[in-house]
Amino acid sequence: MAVCVAVIGKENSPLYVWVGSGREELHLHYLAHTGLDVIQEKVAAVSKTPGDTRELYLGLLYASEEYKVFGYTTNTRVKFVIITDAANTTLRDNEIRMMFRRLHNMYTNVVCNPFYIPGEQITSREFDRGVAALVAGN
Amino acid sequence: MPHVEISITCYATLSTCEAPGDSGAVHGGSVYPDIEVVRGHVLARNYSLLKENQRKVLKVWCLIWQDFQVCCSGMSLLLTPTTLNPSPQGLRPADPKKVSGELFTLTYGSLVAQLLKDYENVDDVNRQLERMGYNIGMRLIEDFLARANPGRCYDLRDTADKIQQAFKLYLGVSPSIGSWNPGGDEFSVVLETNPLAEFVELPDHCLGLRYSNILAGIIRGACEMVQMEVMAWFIADQLKGDNVTEIRIKFVKRLEDAIPAGED
Numbered sequence: 001m002a003v004c005v006a007v008i009g010k011e012n013s014p015l016y017v018w019v020g021s022g023r024e025e026l027h028l029h030y031l032a033h034t035g036l037d038v039i040q041e042k043v044a045a046v047s048k049t050p051g052d053t054r055e056l057y058l059g060l061l062y063a064s065e066e067y068k069v070f071g072y073t074t075n076t077r078v079k080f081v082i083i084t085d086a087a088n089t090t091l092r093d094n095e096i097r098m099m100f101r102r103l104h105n106m107y108t109n110v111v112c113n114p115f116y117i118p119g120e121q122i123t124s125r126e127f128d129r130g131v132a133a134l135v136a137g138n
Numbered sequence: 139m140p141h142v143e144i145s146i147t148c149y150a151t152l153s154t155c156e157a158p159g160d161s162g163a164v165h166g167g168s169v170y171p172d173i174e175v176v177r178g179h180v181l182a183r184n185y186s187l188l189k190e191n192q193r194k195v196l197k198v199w200c201l202i203w204q205d206f207q208v209c210c211s212g213m214s215l216l217l218t219p220t221t222l223n224p225s226p227q228g229l230r231p232a233d234p235k236k237v238s239g240e241l242f243t244l245t246y247g248s249l250v251a252q253l254l255k256d257y258e259n260v261d262d263v264n265r266q267l268e269r270m271g272y273n274i275g276m277r278l279i280e281d282f283l284a285r286a287n288p289g290r291c292y293d294l295r296d297t298a299d300k301i302q303q304a305f306k307l308y309l310g311v312s313p314s315i316g317s318w319n320p321g322g323d324e325f326s327v328v329l330e331t332n333p334l335a336e337f338v339e340l341p342d343h344c345l346g347l348r349y350s351n352i353l354a355g356i357i358r359g360a361c362e363m364v365q366m367e368v369m370a371w372f373i374a375d376q377l378k379g380d381n382v383t384e385i386r387i388k389f390v391k392r393l394e395d396a397i398p399a400g401e402d
Contacts, residue, residue, distance in 0.1 A: 109337050113337050114244070114246075116339075
């Protein structure tokens with residue numbers, strides 16, 4: 001059960017952050033932000049090995065006692081971060097990958113909207129509904 | 139030409155040997171040349187490429203060359219076909235008039251977004267879209283008449299059918315016709331999906347925008363070119379939360395060819 005979903009833009013600006021009800025928003029925002037450092041390390045590490053096509057799914061970035069943070073990057077430097085409860089062991093790696101793939105598809109739909117300028121906040125209602133379905137579906 | 143019979147046979151063999159080299163490339167596409175023919179060509183080519191046969195090949199070429207010298211010395215221009223067989227049709231280039239549906243949707247979207255930025259007034263944008271549609275419709279009707287060859291319309295129901303056909307032909311959607319009014323001069327074109335407005339979400343500050351207004355203009359322009367004046371407008375739009383996209387079309391009058399002023 002995902003606790004927080006964040007879409008972060010190229011310049012590391014937050015484009016969309018959703019936090020589950022009843023959770024400490026500030027702490028989760030902070031965790032998502034610290035996840036960015038780990039993403040940057042991983043991306044830098046992969047680009048050093050030549051000829052290696054970069055894998056979009058970055059896996060578990062960081063695990064604390066309370067939360068686990070997963071990361072996913074796109075080729076346009078847009079990053080997705082999903083935070084889940086550490087206690088929740090039922091969520092397998094495959095399911096997280098599926099969630100990221102669906103998130104990526106929803107993001108591309110938003111970008112195709114001619115009224116959306118890439119780089120600004122995502123205010124699309126379809127995207128909201130999609131994220132709610134994504135989180136509820138697990 | 140003295141050696142003409144031999145030369146024609148050899149020329150035929152040699153030139154078709156060149157063809158497999160090309161049709162081999164075409165092979166990668168969707169053309170599968172007749173295997174026997176190819177085998178024959180390959181054998182002939184291999185024959186001519188073997189060292190010991192090179193001499194014979196060269197001799198034949200010399201004979202051909204001499205022939206030409208003899209009979210063509212007075213001429214300044216000689217036209218010959220390059221191969222004996224017509225060129226393979228396999229690699230037909232993609233129909234240049236077809237575009238990917240997504241490209242079309244994105245193009246229309248950026249057009250509307252740019253118009254909005256330029257005019258900043260939703261009503262102006264609506265008007266511009268309708269006018270653009272009108273210009274498109276005037277030209278599109280010619281293409282429709284040429285391609286679909288629909289035949290004369292005897293009443294408005296025929297016209298409605300033709301409009302349905304046109305949607306199918308150009309947008310790939312099948313709208314339904316309905317909601318005829320009692321007088322029989324108004325009807326609705328109902329679209330379940332609107333290919334122009336895929337992925338689009340109207341922002342809050344332009345809820346009055348008729349995003350697909352170009353379609354209304356196209357219908358009006360096309361009908362005007364076939365001597366019918368109609369009014370076309372949107373009464374429902376999926377982008378605004380309705381279930382379907384609906385265009386209402388009303389027949390106004392038949393246009394008689396106007397006599398230009400000054401002539402009687």
